[in-house]
Protein backbone atom coordinates (compact mmCIF):
# COMPACT_ATOMS: atom_id res chain seq x y z
CA UNK A 1 0.00 0.00 0.00
CA UNK A 2 1.48 3.44 -0.96
CA UNK A 3 2.62 5.40 2.05
CA UNK A 4 0.81 8.71 2.57
CA UNK A 5 3.22 11.66 2.22
CA UNK A 6 3.40 13.69 5.36
CA UNK A 7 2.80 17.42 4.87
CA UNK A 8 5.68 19.68 6.02
CA UNK A 9 4.90 21.06 9.48
CA UNK A 10 4.78 24.81 9.68
CA UNK A 11 8.04 25.84 11.35
CA UNK A 12 8.73 29.13 13.09
CA UNK A 13 10.68 31.73 10.99
CA UNK A 14 13.77 31.67 13.24
CA UNK A 15 14.48 28.08 12.16
CA UNK A 16 14.64 29.08 8.46
CA UNK A 17 16.67 32.12 9.33
CA UNK A 18 19.16 30.04 11.32
CA UNK A 19 19.54 27.60 8.45
CA UNK A 20 20.15 30.40 5.88
CA UNK A 21 22.51 32.33 8.16
CA UNK A 22 24.70 29.27 8.74
CA UNK A 23 24.77 27.88 5.20
CA UNK A 24 28.27 27.47 3.72
CA UNK A 25 27.10 28.82 0.31
CA UNK A 26 26.27 32.48 -0.19
CA UNK A 27 22.54 33.25 -0.09
CA UNK A 28 21.19 36.56 -1.37
CA UNK A 29 17.57 37.67 -1.62
CA UNK A 30 16.55 40.73 -3.65
CA UNK A 31 13.29 42.39 -4.51
CA UNK A 32 11.90 41.48 -7.91
CA UNK A 33 11.90 45.04 -9.30
CA UNK A 34 13.30 47.16 -10.84
CA UNK A 35 15.55 45.20 -13.19
CA UNK A 36 16.82 48.51 -14.67
CA UNK A 37 18.82 51.06 -12.69
CA UNK A 38 19.13 51.21 -9.75
CA UNK A 39 18.43 47.44 -9.86
CA UNK A 40 16.62 45.17 -7.43
CA UNK A 41 17.57 45.92 -3.81
CA UNK A 42 19.25 43.28 -1.65
CA UNK A 43 16.97 42.52 1.29
CA UNK A 44 18.93 39.61 2.78
CA UNK A 45 22.51 38.30 2.70
CA UNK A 46 23.82 35.46 4.88
CA UNK A 47 27.05 35.25 6.87
CA UNK A 48 28.85 33.41 4.05
CA UNK A 49 28.25 36.45 1.78
CA UNK A 50 29.88 38.88 4.23
CA UNK A 51 32.81 36.49 4.78
CA UNK A 52 33.41 36.05 1.06
CA UNK A 53 32.99 39.65 -0.11
CA UNK A 54 34.22 41.64 2.91
CA UNK A 55 31.22 43.97 2.64
CA UNK A 56 29.30 44.93 5.83
CA UNK A 57 25.51 44.59 6.19
CA UNK A 58 25.27 48.41 6.05
CA UNK A 59 27.03 48.44 2.68
CA UNK A 60 24.95 45.51 1.39
CA UNK A 61 21.31 45.74 2.41
CA UNK A 62 19.42 48.14 0.14
CA UNK A 63 22.23 47.98 -2.44
CA UNK A 64 22.26 46.15 -5.80
CA UNK A 65 24.27 42.92 -6.51
CA UNK A 66 25.92 44.61 -9.50
CA UNK A 67 28.27 46.23 -6.95
CA UNK A 68 30.10 42.87 -7.02
CA UNK A 69 30.88 43.03 -10.74
CA UNK A 70 34.03 44.37 -12.44
CA UNK A 71 36.33 44.36 -15.42
CA UNK A 72 36.46 40.58 -15.97
CA UNK A 73 32.75 39.96 -15.39
CA UNK A 74 31.47 38.58 -18.67
CA UNK A 75 28.78 40.79 -20.25
CA UNK A 76 27.23 37.97 -22.31
CA UNK A 77 26.71 35.94 -19.12
CA UNK A 78 24.99 38.91 -17.42
CA UNK A 79 22.71 39.28 -20.45
CA UNK A 80 21.63 35.65 -19.96
CA UNK A 81 20.89 36.41 -16.30
CA UNK A 82 18.91 39.51 -17.17
CA UNK A 83 16.83 37.65 -19.80
CA UNK A 84 16.01 34.89 -17.29
CA UNK A 85 15.05 37.39 -14.56
CA UNK A 86 12.82 39.24 -17.00
CA UNK A 87 11.10 35.97 -17.95
CA UNK A 88 10.87 34.96 -14.26
CA UNK A 89 12.85 31.81 -14.99
CA UNK A 90 15.58 30.16 -12.92
CA UNK A 91 19.11 30.59 -14.23
CA UNK A 92 22.55 29.12 -13.47
CA UNK A 93 25.79 30.81 -14.55
CA UNK A 94 29.50 31.00 -13.72
CA UNK A 95 30.74 34.55 -13.38
CA UNK A 96 33.71 36.59 -12.10
CA UNK A 97 32.99 38.91 -9.11
CA UNK A 98 35.11 41.12 -6.89
CA UNK A 99 35.44 41.45 -3.10
CA UNK A 100 35.32 44.84 -1.41
CA UNK A 101 39.14 44.98 -1.58
CA UNK A 102 39.08 44.30 -5.34
CA UNK A 103 40.12 40.63 -5.25
CA UNK A 104 38.47 38.68 -8.08
CA UNK A 105 36.80 35.28 -7.59
CA UNK A 106 34.66 32.86 -9.62
CA UNK A 107 31.04 32.27 -8.63
CA UNK A 108 28.70 29.44 -9.52
CA UNK A 109 25.35 31.27 -9.17
CA UNK A 110 21.81 29.91 -9.25
CA UNK A 111 18.97 32.48 -9.19
CA UNK A 112 15.35 31.47 -8.73
CA UNK A 113 12.18 33.62 -8.67
CA UNK A 114 10.19 33.56 -5.40
CA UNK A 115 6.38 33.79 -5.67
CA UNK A 116 3.79 34.93 -3.10
CA UNK A 117 0.73 32.74 -2.37
CA UNK A 118 -1.02 34.34 -5.40
CA UNK A 119 1.80 33.27 -7.74
CA UNK A 120 3.22 36.80 -8.17
CA UNK A 121 7.03 37.04 -8.31
CA UNK A 122 7.95 39.38 -5.49
CA UNK A 123 11.62 38.44 -4.90
CA UNK A 124 14.59 36.55 -6.31
CA UNK A 125 16.87 34.28 -4.28
CA UNK A 126 20.44 33.44 -5.29
CA UNK A 127 22.53 30.52 -4.05
CA UNK A 128 26.17 31.15 -4.89
CA UNK A 129 29.33 29.09 -4.45
CA UNK A 130 32.96 30.26 -4.66
CA UNK A 131 34.51 28.04 -7.36
CA UNK A 132 37.82 29.93 -7.76
CA UNK A 133 39.90 26.90 -6.74
CA UNK A 134 37.99 24.61 -9.12
CA UNK A 135 38.43 27.12 -11.96
CA UNK A 136 42.16 27.46 -11.44
CA UNK A 137 42.46 23.66 -11.37
CA UNK A 138 40.41 23.52 -14.55
CA UNK A 139 42.69 26.10 -16.22
CA UNK A 140 45.75 24.22 -15.04
CA UNK A 141 44.41 20.95 -16.43
CA UNK A 142 43.50 22.66 -19.71
CA UNK A 143 47.05 24.06 -20.01
CA UNK A 144 48.53 20.65 -19.25
CA UNK A 145 46.19 19.08 -21.78
CA UNK A 146 47.23 21.59 -24.43
CA UNK A 147 50.93 21.00 -23.67
CA UNK A 148 50.38 17.24 -23.75
CA UNK A 149 48.44 17.48 -27.02
CA UNK A 150 51.22 19.59 -28.54
CA UNK A 151 53.80 17.11 -27.32
CA UNK A 152 51.81 14.17 -28.71
CA UNK A 153 51.54 15.91 -32.08
CA UNK A 154 55.27 16.68 -32.07
CA UNK A 155 56.07 13.07 -31.19
CA UNK A 156 53.70 11.80 -33.88
CA UNK A 157 55.45 13.99 -36.46
CA UNK A 158 58.89 12.85 -35.27
CA UNK A 159 57.65 9.29 -35.43
CA UNK A 160 56.54 9.76 -39.04
CA UNK A 161 59.97 11.08 -39.95
CA UNK A 162 61.67 8.16 -38.18
CA UNK A 163 59.33 5.66 -39.84
CA UNK A 164 60.01 7.15 -43.30
CA UNK A 165 63.79 7.02 -42.70
CA UNK A 166 63.50 3.47 -41.41
CA UNK A 167 61.59 2.41 -44.52
CA UNK A 168 64.14 4.16 -46.72
CA UNK A 169 67.00 2.43 -44.87
CA UNK A 170 65.28 -0.94 -45.23
CA UNK A 171 64.88 -0.39 -48.98
CA UNK A 172 68.49 0.69 -49.30
CA UNK A 173 69.61 -2.26 -47.24
CA UNK A 174 67.60 -4.68 -49.38
CA UNK A 175 69.01 -3.11 -52.54
CA UNK A 176 72.57 -3.28 -51.18
CA UNK A 177 72.13 -6.93 -50.25
CA UNK A 178 70.77 -7.68 -53.69
CA UNK A 179 73.69 -5.91 -55.36
CA UNK A 180 76.22 -7.62 -53.09
CA UNK A 181 74.88 -11.00 -54.03
CA UNK A 182 74.94 -10.09 -57.76
CA UNK A 183 78.50 -8.82 -57.57
CA UNK A 184 79.63 -11.72 -55.39
CA UNK A 185 78.13 -14.18 -57.83
CA UNK A 186 79.62 -12.51 -60.90
CA UNK A 187 83.05 -12.15 -59.32
CA UNK A 188 83.04 -15.83 -58.40
CA UNK A 189 82.19 -16.71 -62.00
CA UNK A 190 84.96 -14.45 -63.24
CA UNK A 191 87.50 -16.04 -60.91
CA UNK A 192 86.34 -19.54 -61.84
CA UNK A 193 86.97 -18.66 -65.49
CA UNK A 194 90.39 -17.12 -64.76
CA UNK A 195 91.41 -20.11 -62.64
CA UNK A 196 90.23 -22.48 -65.42
CA UNK A 197 92.14 -20.64 -68.15
CA UNK A 198 95.32 -20.20 -66.11
CA UNK A 199 95.42 -23.81 -64.89
CA UNK A 200 95.00 -24.91 -68.50
CA UNK A 201 97.96 -22.73 -69.45
CA UNK A 202 100.00 -23.92 -66.50
CA UNK A 203 99.43 -27.61 -67.13
CA UNK A 204 99.75 -27.64 -70.92
CA UNK A 205 102.11 -24.77 -71.58
CA UNK A 206 104.85 -26.89 -73.25
CA UNK A 207 102.27 -28.45 -75.62
CA UNK A 208 100.64 -25.20 -76.73
CA UNK A 209 101.60 -23.16 -79.75
CA UNK A 210 102.28 -19.45 -79.40
CA UNK A 211 98.94 -18.76 -81.12
CA UNK A 212 97.08 -20.98 -78.65
CA UNK A 213 98.81 -19.28 -75.71
CA UNK A 214 97.90 -15.87 -77.17
CA UNK A 215 94.30 -17.03 -77.54
CA UNK A 216 94.08 -18.12 -73.88
CA UNK A 217 95.72 -14.90 -72.72
CA UNK A 218 93.15 -12.89 -74.73
CA UNK A 219 90.32 -14.80 -73.04
CA UNK A 220 91.86 -14.19 -69.61
CA UNK A 221 92.36 -10.54 -70.47
CA UNK A 222 88.68 -10.16 -71.43
CA UNK A 223 87.43 -11.74 -68.18
CA UNK A 224 89.79 -9.61 -66.12
CA UNK A 225 88.68 -6.45 -67.93
CA UNK A 226 85.00 -7.26 -67.46
CA UNK A 227 85.59 -7.84 -63.75
CA UNK A 228 87.57 -4.63 -63.54
CA UNK A 229 84.69 -2.69 -65.10
CA UNK A 230 82.32 -4.28 -62.63
CA UNK A 231 84.56 -3.32 -59.72
CA UNK A 232 84.73 0.25 -61.00
CA UNK A 233 80.94 0.43 -61.01
CA UNK A 234 80.81 -1.09 -57.56
CA UNK A 235 83.29 1.48 -56.32
CA UNK A 236 81.28 4.32 -57.84
CA UNK A 237 78.15 2.92 -56.22
CA UNK A 238 79.72 2.58 -52.77
CA UNK A 239 81.24 6.04 -53.04
CA UNK A 240 77.83 7.41 -53.84
CA UNK A 241 76.29 5.63 -50.85
CA UNK A 242 78.90 6.72 -48.32
CA UNK A 243 80.73 9.84 -49.36
CA UNK A 244 78.42 11.73 -51.66
CA UNK A 245 74.90 10.87 -50.61
CA UNK A 246 73.68 13.97 -52.43
CA UNK A 247 74.53 14.96 -55.97
CA UNK A 248 76.75 18.05 -56.23
CA UNK A 249 74.75 19.79 -58.89
CA UNK A 250 76.58 22.39 -60.97
CA UNK A 251 76.81 23.47 -64.60
CA UNK A 252 78.53 20.75 -66.61
CA UNK A 253 79.76 21.17 -70.15
CA UNK A 254 78.66 18.04 -71.99
CA UNK A 255 81.03 17.94 -75.02
CA UNK A 256 84.33 17.50 -73.14
CA UNK A 257 82.73 14.94 -70.82
CA UNK A 258 81.47 12.87 -73.78
CA UNK A 259 84.87 13.19 -75.50
CA UNK A 260 86.53 11.82 -72.39
CA UNK A 261 84.18 8.84 -72.18
CA UNK A 262 84.49 8.04 -75.90
CA UNK A 263 88.29 8.32 -75.65
CA UNK A 264 88.34 5.57 -73.01
CA UNK A 265 86.02 3.29 -75.00
CA UNK A 266 87.40 4.00 -78.49
CA UNK A 267 89.66 1.01 -78.59
CA UNK A 268 86.96 -1.42 -77.47
CA UNK A 269 84.57 -0.10 -80.13
CA UNK A 270 87.24 -0.24 -82.82
CA UNK A 271 87.96 -3.85 -81.99
CA UNK A 272 84.32 -4.71 -82.67
CA UNK A 273 84.24 -2.53 -85.79
CA UNK A 274 81.82 -0.04 -84.25
CA UNK A 275 81.90 3.69 -84.94
CA UNK A 276 81.44 6.16 -82.09
CA UNK A 277 79.85 9.50 -83.01
CA UNK A 278 80.37 12.33 -80.50
CA UNK A 279 77.92 15.12 -79.74
CA UNK A 280 77.29 17.48 -82.62
CA UNK A 281 76.55 20.50 -80.45
CA UNK A 282 77.54 21.73 -77.01
CA UNK A 283 75.02 21.53 -74.12
CA UNK A 284 75.39 23.00 -70.67
CA UNK A 285 73.46 20.90 -68.14
CA UNK A 286 72.91 20.92 -64.37
CA UNK A 287 74.49 17.70 -63.08
CA UNK A 288 77.05 16.09 -60.82
CA UNK A 289 79.97 15.75 -63.24
CA UNK A 290 81.35 12.52 -61.77
CA UNK A 291 77.92 10.87 -61.65
CA UNK A 292 77.08 11.97 -65.18
CA UNK A 293 80.36 10.54 -66.47
CA UNK A 294 79.60 7.15 -64.86
CA UNK A 295 76.11 7.19 -66.42
CA UNK A 296 77.27 8.05 -69.93
CA UNK A 297 80.17 5.59 -69.76
CA UNK A 298 77.78 2.78 -68.76
CA UNK A 299 75.28 3.68 -71.50
CA UNK A 300 77.99 3.82 -74.20
CA UNK A 301 79.55 0.57 -72.93
CA UNK A 302 76.16 -1.13 -73.21
CA UNK A 303 75.60 0.30 -76.68
CA UNK A 304 78.98 -1.08 -77.85
CA UNK A 305 78.29 -4.39 -76.19
CA UNK A 306 75.00 -4.92 -78.01
CA UNK A 307 76.06 -3.56 -81.42
CA UNK A 308 77.17 -5.63 -84.38
CA UNK A 309 80.33 -5.03 -86.38
CA UNK A 310 79.76 -2.11 -88.72
CA UNK A 311 77.25 -0.56 -86.34
CA UNK A 312 77.45 2.88 -84.87
CA UNK A 313 76.85 4.39 -81.47
CA UNK A 314 75.75 8.01 -81.48
CA UNK A 315 75.62 10.53 -78.67
CA UNK A 316 72.79 12.96 -79.36
CA UNK A 317 71.82 16.15 -77.57
CA UNK A 318 68.75 18.33 -77.90
CA UNK A 319 67.03 20.97 -75.78
CA UNK A 320 63.31 20.58 -75.15
CA UNK A 321 61.19 22.79 -72.83
CA UNK A 322 64.15 24.16 -70.92
CA UNK A 323 65.67 20.73 -70.31
CA UNK A 324 68.42 18.87 -72.12
CA UNK A 325 67.89 15.43 -73.57
CA UNK A 326 71.09 13.45 -74.00
CA UNK A 327 70.67 10.25 -75.95
CA UNK A 328 72.93 7.26 -76.46
CA UNK A 329 71.67 5.50 -79.55
CA UNK A 330 72.80 2.24 -81.12
CA UNK A 331 71.83 0.13 -84.09
CA UNK A 332 72.30 -3.11 -82.19
CA UNK A 333 70.19 -6.08 -81.17
CA UNK A 334 67.54 -4.03 -79.29
CA UNK A 335 65.32 -5.13 -76.42
CA UNK A 336 61.89 -6.60 -75.89
CA UNK A 337 59.11 -4.52 -74.31
CA UNK A 338 59.44 -6.52 -71.07
CA UNK A 339 63.15 -5.72 -70.86
CA UNK A 340 62.48 -2.01 -71.41
CA UNK A 341 59.77 -2.04 -68.75
CA UNK A 342 62.03 -3.63 -66.14
CA UNK A 343 64.69 -0.98 -66.79
CA UNK A 344 62.14 1.79 -66.29
CA UNK A 345 60.86 0.10 -63.10
CA UNK A 346 64.44 0.17 -61.75
CA UNK A 347 64.59 -3.61 -61.82
CA UNK A 348 67.68 -5.53 -62.61
CA UNK A 349 67.66 -6.64 -66.25
CA UNK A 350 68.51 -10.29 -66.80
CA UNK A 351 72.16 -10.14 -67.88
CA UNK A 352 72.56 -10.84 -71.54
CA UNK A 353 75.72 -11.63 -73.45
CA UNK A 354 76.92 -9.02 -75.91
CA UNK A 355 77.34 -9.56 -79.64
CA UNK A 356 80.94 -10.66 -78.99
CA UNK A 357 79.89 -12.88 -76.08
CA UNK A 358 80.73 -10.11 -73.56
CA UNK A 359 79.38 -10.93 -70.14
CA UNK A 360 77.26 -8.49 -68.15
CA UNK A 361 75.86 -8.16 -64.66
CA UNK A 362 72.84 -5.93 -65.15
CA UNK A 363 74.33 -3.87 -62.37
CA UNK A 364 75.39 -0.96 -64.61
CA UNK A 365 71.81 0.04 -65.38
CA UNK A 366 70.75 -0.10 -61.73
CA UNK A 367 73.65 2.20 -60.92
CA UNK A 368 72.70 4.55 -63.80
CA UNK A 369 69.09 4.69 -62.59
CA UNK A 370 70.17 5.63 -59.06
CA UNK A 371 72.64 8.27 -60.23
CA UNK A 372 70.11 9.86 -62.59
CA UNK A 373 67.49 10.02 -59.82
CA UNK A 374 70.02 11.62 -57.48
CA UNK A 375 70.64 14.32 -60.07
CA UNK A 376 66.90 14.96 -60.38
CA UNK A 377 66.92 13.61 -63.92
CA UNK A 378 64.88 11.03 -65.79
CA UNK A 379 65.74 8.13 -68.05
CA UNK A 380 63.65 7.08 -71.01
CA UNK A 381 64.29 4.07 -73.20
CA UNK A 382 63.17 3.37 -76.76
CA UNK A 383 64.06 0.05 -78.26
CA UNK A 384 63.05 -2.41 -80.92
CA UNK A 385 64.29 -5.97 -81.21
CA UNK A 386 66.79 -6.27 -84.04
CA UNK A 387 66.86 -2.53 -84.68
CA UNK A 388 68.67 -0.99 -81.71
CA UNK A 389 68.05 1.09 -78.59
CA UNK A 390 68.13 4.71 -77.53
CA UNK A 391 68.63 5.60 -73.88
CA UNK A 392 67.69 9.21 -73.28
CA UNK A 393 68.66 11.09 -70.19
CA UNK A 394 66.72 14.27 -69.29
CA UNK A 395 68.53 16.87 -67.17
CA UNK A 396 67.98 20.53 -66.34
CA UNK A 397 69.67 22.87 -68.76
CA UNK A 398 71.75 25.81 -67.51
CA UNK A 399 69.59 28.82 -68.39
Ligand SMILES: Cc1cc2nc3c(=O)[nH]c(=O)nc-3n(C[C@H](O)[C@H](O)[C@H](O)COP(=O)(O)O)c2cc1C
Pocket residue numbers: 028029030035036039040064065066068069073078079081082085095096097109111124125126128
Ligand atom coordinates in the same frame (compact mmCIF):
# COMPACT_ATOMS: atom_id res chain seq x y z
C1 LIG B 1 18.96 37.57 -6.15
C2 LIG B 1 20.04 38.03 -7.10
C3 LIG B 1 21.36 37.89 -6.73
C4 LIG B 1 22.37 38.28 -7.61
N1 LIG B 1 23.69 38.11 -7.25
C5 LIG B 1 24.65 38.47 -8.08
C6 LIG B 1 26.01 38.31 -7.74
O1 LIG B 1 26.35 37.85 -6.65
N2 LIG B 1 26.94 38.65 -8.63
C7 LIG B 1 26.61 39.17 -9.86
O2 LIG B 1 27.51 39.46 -10.65
N3 LIG B 1 25.35 39.36 -10.20
C8 LIG B 1 24.34 39.02 -9.36
N4 LIG B 1 23.05 39.21 -9.73
C9 LIG B 1 22.70 39.69 -11.06
C10 LIG B 1 22.71 41.20 -11.22
O3 LIG B 1 22.05 41.77 -10.17
C11 LIG B 1 22.00 41.59 -12.50
O4 LIG B 1 20.75 40.99 -12.55
C12 LIG B 1 22.79 41.23 -13.73
O5 LIG B 1 24.00 41.94 -13.78
C13 LIG B 1 21.97 41.49 -15.00
O6 LIG B 1 21.55 42.78 -15.04
P1 LIG B 1 22.21 43.96 -15.94
O7 LIG B 1 21.88 43.59 -17.38
O8 LIG B 1 21.54 45.22 -15.48
O9 LIG B 1 23.68 43.91 -15.67
C14 LIG B 1 22.01 38.85 -8.85
C15 LIG B 1 20.68 39.03 -9.19
C16 LIG B 1 19.68 38.61 -8.33
C17 LIG B 1 18.24 38.82 -8.69
